[in-house]
Structures are given as C-alpha cells and as structure tokens.
Amino acid sequence: MTKKRQKTNVLVKYKANGIEVTFHVIADAMMGEDEYCMEYIGAFREGIFRNCGLSKKNIAHKIESKKERIMSKIAGVKILVETGKSKKVGAAVQEALDAGVAAQEILNGMIDSMGVVGEKFSAGEIFVPEMLIAAKSMAKGVAVLKPLMAGDNSTSLGTCIIGTVAGDLHDIGKNLVSMMIESAGFTMVDLGVDVPDERFVEAIKENDNVTLVACSGLLTTTMPSLKSAVETIKASGLTGFKVIVGGAPVTSEFAAEIGADGYAEDAGSAAVKAKELVR
Numbered sequence: 001m002t003k004k005r006q007k008t009n010v011l012v013k014y015k016a017n018g019i020e021v022t023f024h025v026i027a028d029a030m031m032g033e034d035e036y037c038m039e040y041i042g043a044f045r046e047g048i049f050r051n052c053g054l055s056k057k058n059i060a061h062k063i064e065s066k067k068e069r070i071m072s073k074i075a076g077v078k079i080l081v082e083t084g085k086s087k088k089v090g091a092a093v094q095e096a097l098d099a100g101v102a103a104q105e106i107l108n109g110m111i112d113s114m115g116v117v118g119e120k121f122s123a124g125e126i127f128v129p130e131m132l133i134a135a136k137s138m139a140k141g142v143a144v145l146k147p148l149m150a151g152d153n154s155t156s157l158g159t160c161i162i163g164t165v166a167g168d169l170h171d172i173g174k175n176l177v178s179m180m181i182e183s184a185g186f187t188m189v190d191l192g193v194d195v196p197d198e199r200f201v202e203a204i205k206e207n208d209n210v211t212l213v214a215c216s217g218l219l220t221t222t223m224p225s226l227k228s229a230v231e232t233i234k235a236s237g238l239t240g241f242k243v244i245v246g247g248a249p250v251t252s253e254f255a256a257e258i259g260a261d262g263y264a265e266d267a268g269s270a271a272v273k274a275k276e277l278v279r
C-alpha cells in the first residue's frame with residue numbers, strides 16, 4: 001500500500017484488485033469532493049482514518065461543509081423558482097451543478113418548489129400570474145438539466161406520442177415525463193397542451209411505429225378529458241401501441257377504470273413503466 005498527499009486530495013492505494021479505485025474515491029470524498037462519501041466511509045471507516053492521517057472530527061467537518069454547500073445551492077435554486085426569477089434560474093442551476101450537486105437533486109428541489117407554489121395558490125397568497133412565472137422559471141432550470149438527464153436513447157423502443165389533454169394547460173410534468181421516456185429509448189412526438197382527443201388519433205396515424213401514447217392531466221376538472229382521450233384512442237381501431245396516463249390527480253385505479261394500459265406516479269417511474277408496456 002502507498003499513501004500520498006496532494007494539495008487537497010489524499011490518494012490511498014491498495015494493491016488488491018478493485019479496492020484501489022474505491023479507496024481513491026473515499027479519499028476524494030473525505031476532502032469534500034464526493035457528496036456520497038458517507039456511504040463509503042461507513043464501510044471503510046477504520047482503515048481510511050488510519051491511512052489518511054485525518055481525525056474523525058476533521059472528516060466530519062469536511063462532510064458537513066460539503067453538505068451545507070449543496071443544501072445552500074439547492075435552496076438558492078428553489079427560492080428563484082418559487083419567486084419566479086426566470087432570468088436567474090438557469091445560472092443558479094449551472095452554479096449548483098458546478099458545485100457538484102446532482103442534476104436529480106436540483107430537479108427534485110424545483111419540483112418541491114412547485115408544490116410550495118401550489119400551496120400558496122391554494123391559500124390565496126399568490127395568483128395565476130405568479131404560478132405562471134414560477135412555471136416559466138422551472139422550465140429554464142429544466143432546460144439546463146435536460147442534456148444531463150437524457151440518457152442513452154440509441155435503442156429505439158418506437159415512437160411515443162405525448163400530450164396534455166383537452167382543457168388543461170399544465171405542461172411541466174408532461175415535459176419531464178417526455179424527457180425521461182425519451183431517455184428510455186423512445187422517439188418523442190409532443191403534441192403540447194390542451195390536446196383534443198382526435199389529435200392523439202391523428203398523430204398515431206401520422207407517425208411511424210407508434211408504440212406508446214402518453215396522456216397527462218393535472219386538474220380534477222380535466223380527468224374526464226383523460227377518460228375521453230383514452231376512449232377515443234381505443235375506439236379508433238388503431239393497434240400496436242399502449243396508452244399510459246398520469247398527472248397529480250390520477251391514480252392507478254382511475255387509470256384502470258378509464259381503460260388505460262398503464263399509469264405512473266412520476267417521470268422516473270413513467271420511463272420504467274413505458275419500457276415495461278412495450279416489451
């Protein structure tokens with residue numbers, strides 16, 4: 001085993017296969033480079049303390065300050081989304097990424113912010129224009145994250161037609177779902193918002209190899225639109241695809257009741273379900 005100290009990094013090498021790399025990561029983690037260091041340290045604590053010549057207190061401090069930095073970057077993005085500072089969100093998201101915050105964590109923070117915005121709207125503290133600028137701000141943040149979140153979509157699972165149903169203008173969730181389904185290997189055709197039932201059917205006819213149709217609905221008042229969209233698609237006689245539905249008021253029971261083939265609660269599980277449905 002060799003041990004070497006660099007400016008800020010401690011490099012600890014073990015000769016045994018596989019362990020060498022792991023310990024290098026841990027050493028970086030302890031110097032504040034890896035936010036997931038707690039897991040590694042839990043596993044290798046004793047050996048690392050000894051080998052790096054750092055005290056437990058010193059390591060704990062470094063971990064704490066890294067966590068604090070991450071939390072403050074996410075909090076910064078959240079405030080900008082909640083207060084609708086659309087011009088500043090992109091830069092703040094980039095800053096958080098540069099500081100080592102994971103894209104998924106930033107996204108989760110922004111989703112939480114939209115929840116806060118919804119609560120404030122319910123409480124009568126803000127109104128539609130504020131909701132709209134918060135949504136616009138989140139979209140700016142998502143645009144920065146998109147290239148990082150879209151995975152390898154080289155395997156084509158066919159074309160997915162996606163849209164928000166008639167009467168509904170909410171598209172943030174639909175866009176996230178689209179992004180994740182795309183990264184699962186589908187070619188996306190996005191019909192936008194307020195999509196009439198028949199438009200879904202036209203799009204299935206217009207596009208090659210449609211294997212999935214995804215309908216989003218965010219309002220309790222547009223749940224009947226989801227129902228009629230699914231019914232219209234199914235009644236068209238077109239085949240070769242599955243229909244997945246989702247949106248805040250939708251449940252798996254409702255999805256089954258209206259004849260959809262699948263339902264998912266969020267964008268991540270939508271991608272998993274999408275793959276499952278077409279295989």
Ligand code: B12
Pocket residue numbers: 111114115116117118119121122128129131132134135136167168169170171172173174176177214215216217218219220221244245246247248249263264265266267268270
């Ligand atoms: C932003 C927003 C708006 C913006 C939308 C802008 C935009 N470009 O999207 C604007 C200002 C336009 C708006 C308008 C209205 N809104 Co609004 N809005 C919101 C808000 C604050 C955030 C929605 C959001 O983006 N959430 C974040 C995303 C990431 O979550 P999500 O959409 O749920 O999506 C996730 C899942 O549901 C799922 N999913 C979504 N779609 C799909 C599809 C598939 C296939 C699958 C599998 C999964 C899936 O995955 C997504 C990602 O994880 C919500 C509050 C809230 N807590 O949601 C209210 C909210 C939805 N709105 C509400 C209301 C009442 C309205 C208005 C009627 C207000 C009015 N008086 O005019 C209008 C309706 C306009 C219309 N006809 O659509 C209510 C709905 C209440 C209800 N039970 O129906 C809410 C809940 C606010 C509240 N607390 O009262 N709104």
